[in-house]
Amino acid sequence: MTHTNTCSVFRLALVVFMAVFASNTVDAQGPNNWFFGQKAGIYFNGGSNITFLSNSQMSTPEGCAVYEDSPLSATYYTNGEKIWSANSGTVIQNGINLNGSMNSCQSALFYHTTHSDTVYLFTTDAHNGSNGLCYNIFSRNKKGYMGLQTTNIPLLNSATERMTLANHCDEKSMWLVTHQWNSDAFYSYKINEDSLNPNPIISHVGSVHNGNTLNAKGCVKISPDGTKLALAKMSAGTVELFHFDNIHGGVSDPILITGITNAYGIEFSPTGEIVYVSTVSGQIIQFNLSIWNVSNIINSKYIVTSQAQLLGSLQLSTDNMIYVAKDNSYYLGRIELPNSMGTACIYNPTAVYLNGRKSEAGLPQVYYKKTGYDFKVPIECLGDTSFFTILGDTTRLDSVLWYFGHNPILDSSRKFSPYYIFNAFGNYKVKLFLYHCDTVDTLVSYAGIVGPPNANLGPDTSFCSNEVKILDGGHATDYLWDNGSTDTIRMVNSPGIYWVRLSNSCGESYDTIEVLNIFDSPIVILPPDTTICGGDSLVLDAGDDSLVSIWQYNDTARFYTAKVEGIYQLEKIDSNGCRSANDFYLKLDTVPFISLGPDTTICIGYDLLFNGRSQGHYLWQDGSTDTTFKVTDPGIYYVNVRNACGEVNDSCEVFYEDCNQIIWVPNAFTPNNDGVNDVFLPFIEHVENYHLFIFNRWGELIFETQDYYKGWDGRYNGKNASQDTYIWRIDYTNYSGDNFNQYGYVILFR
Known part of the structure; x- marks a missing residue:
């Protein structure tokens, strides 16, 4: 099925749906590289700076996902049916016939486990399709390149298109959450630090997802703090809100919002206090969730935009803005201040130009890994009280226990912001136990107890005139020198008495030094160079x-x-x-050296530059005296070069001919050391800036060279590469300065 036909069917279904049901209307840790829509791509390179990507080979009307080992290394993207390598621009080995569907609103999700090299790709079928929810397993090597090991493992046979990821409370694991078709059941699968647990937590809550197959369509998201869940049901025209238990994976406390015609995309603000809904009818609607009851939430409804434009996915990005997929558009919309209600959220419908590529209804999901806890360690004066503060979201902690010394009763506290008095100078080991998510974490740091500074400028001294004496009084918070300077050091270059006063929160101290003499330094005279x-x-x-x-x-x-x-x-x-x-x-x-080279032939329309590399006086056949001479016509050219040590002469005759670039690439080779076709070597003439790349089926670069005369001997990392088909790419520039690249395949036979 071609992309154009699929996209047309998708739009037709939505238009029919809108026509039939319009009368029922009552009135951001994820990828920095995004690939989506009609070969569109963008890169978030810090803050709100966005760069257009032109290397996408994927066209998808809806769902898509991206995996990146890091923003600037190996990157892969998928529509749920195929997987491409962004590095080579080709489909990876075994990366076809996956059980997802590009017509599913949330067709794919990548997740890299915390403590292993396993990467999961989860897929959903369109509507309530028979493929359901499946997963695929990748292995990841040290360079971040992935190999697909196992494909299309069933996880939930009867599933909707909805799936999303959320942080587990322990901040080490993740939850994959989906919804069963023809049921009111949420399925929450725990992804541990190294593997997926296939046994779900099942929550029967909210509405039954059944009836019109478009009720299987509509996105689901969990708030960045992992406590709220929201989903859109397209055919029903509803939004459902729930609380999510990120310790045990349960879903509860349903709230139903009706009258959202053609609800499709869903997203939370970074704080999780506001939820946004996009509709195929062209609206973005905002609800305030700060008070969890039906009337307050419904009464907070605000229509951010209403336009004659099919709107798709909403996605919170790493820049804390929400991006809006606009079907068949050269732009992405953007909600710039999503933590704000009403007009203050600022919707920009043409925020990101896609450089001639088009958006469709889908965007890749971004999920967030929470930062952990730490505590602020004070440095105090002897006898003062040391106050301790936990850094992190303490609302997610059940309890804490501090240890400041050896006595577990007298030297401990269970307060979130305790204090303690240490009785001597030094650094003291402080332990903090954090009880949350049915686990306990231990943090250790050191508290410092200090006294007033100790000013010490050293003994009186003398030094030489070519030296600068640097006075350093020691460690302190504030400094005051005899000349009024408050710098940490003082530079002196004349005799005299100098002093410094040091102070910190614990007190101050004072010291003086006398510079007795400054001796004249000897003079060293050598001739000029x-x-x-x-x-x-x-x-x-x-x-x-x-x-x-x-x-x-x-x-x-x-x-x-x-x-x-x-x-x-x-x-x-x-x-x-x-x-x-x-x-x-x-x-x-030395006597100068000059070589114009042998008589030579160059292409018509091009120049030849003779370059003298020796210093000296140059005299060319036309009387010019530059060290270089530009040849623009055929003829005999000569030069005389002389200096104080002697002189030399040379000449060269230049001919012209007509040239065109020639590139011939073999389609097979046999590196078996029989002296015949042992090396893959393209034949190249009349090109510049030559660069040859060879990739394996995974999109991994296994050979490259910029040497015209160096080919690939069929080895990779010191070992024979396997018999297979490999992808080559040649980048070059012709003599007119035009840049080209060519692609092809070569078969390695053994």
């Missing part, structure tokens, strides 16, 4: 025998003969221990 011809030498004189003179390699003679190109260093030391140094660079010159 000099050039001599190779074979000659230069004698350097250190002068003044009353000072210690040290050349490089610890040579202490007064005279030093320099005959090798390089830097020569001399240091002098006087009776006060003052040191000065200087250096001198000797450059060796």
Whole structure:
């Protein structure tokens, strides 16, 4: 089934649905790379900065999902039926005939387990299709590349299109939540740190999902804090709200909102206090959930936008804005301040231009991994009270236990914000036990007890004139020097008395220092940098025998003969221990070298540049004196180059011919060391910026070169690659400066 036909069927079904039921109307841890719609793609590169991606090969009318090992490494995307590698732009090995459907509103979800290299891909069939909810298992190597191991494992045979992920309360596991068809049952599957538990928690609550198959359509989401669940039922024109138990996976406390014609997309604000609903009829509606009762929620209803545009998925992104899929549109809409009610939420219908690609009804889901807990460790003065604060959402904690010392009764507290008085200077180990989610976590840190600062500028001193004395009084919060400076250090370069006053919250201290003398440093004189011809030498004189003179390699003679190109260093030391140094660079010159190369032929319309690499005086056949000469016509060219060490001459005749780029690529090779076809090597002529890439079926790059004469010997990571079909790509530039890339396949036979 082609994308165009599928998309047309999808739109037709929605239009028919709208026509039949219109009379019943009563009045963001996930991917930074998104692939969706008609080969559309965007990249979130920090804040609200969005870059357009042009490498998508996927067209999908609705559901899609993205897996990325990290934002800038291996990335994969799917519509629930096929899986593509964004790196190679091809379908991965075994990545076809999956049991999902691109006509399902939430057709696919990737999840990488916390403590293993297992990646799950969950899929849903369209409507209440027979494939139901399935999962696929990938293995992930050290570079982030994935191999599909097992496909189409049934999880729930009779399922709607709805599925989403939510944090488990323990912040290590996840819940996969879906809804059974022809039932009122939610199914919550726990994904542990290394594997999926196939035995669900089942909650019978809310309405029965049955009747018109479009009641299987409509998204489900769980709030970022994992406590609320919302879903849209398209045919019924309803939104259902629930509480979600992210410890045990249960769903409860239903609230039904009716009259939402053609409800489709659903999303929570970052705080989880506001829920947004999009409709195929072109509306986005907002409800305030801060007070959990039917009348308050229904009365808070606000229509954010109403337009003649089929609206699809809503998705909270990593920038804390909600993006809106607009069917058959060159733009994504965006709710810019989703934590705000009413007009303050700011809806921008043309927020993201897709650079000529089109959005459809789907966007990839983004799920969020919660950050853990920590506690703020004080640094206090001896005798003062140390106050401790837990960093994190304490509303999700059942209880806490602090230990500040050795006595488990006297040196402990069960308060969320306790205090304690330590009786001596030092660093003290503090333990915090967090009881939540039927588990206990342990945090350890150290509290510091300090006193007033200890100012110490050291003994009185003298130093040399080429030095700068840096005075450092020690550690403190505030500094005050004799010159009024409040910097942590003070630089001095003259005799005198200097002082500093240090202070912190525990007190202050004071110290002085006298700089007695500043001795003149010796003067080191060497000649300016000099050039001599190779074979000659230069004698350097250190002068003044009353000072210690040290050349490089610890040579202490007064005279030093320099005959090798390089830097020569001399240091002098006087009776006060003052040191000065200087250096001198000797450059060796030679008779200049010039080579215009052999007589040569170049393409008509192109230039040849002769480049003289030796320094000296240049004289070309036309009297010009530049070090380079640009050839634009056929003929004989010659040059004379001279310097103080001699001169040379060279010439070259240049011919012109007509050229066109040639690229021939073999379709098979046999790397069996028989001397015949052992290397895969394209034949290349008249191109520039050549770059060859070879990928395996997984989309993993296994060979690349920019050398025209280097081919692939059929080995990868020091081992023979398996007999298989491989994908090649060649990037190049022709002599006109036009960029090209070519793709193809090559078969490795063994």
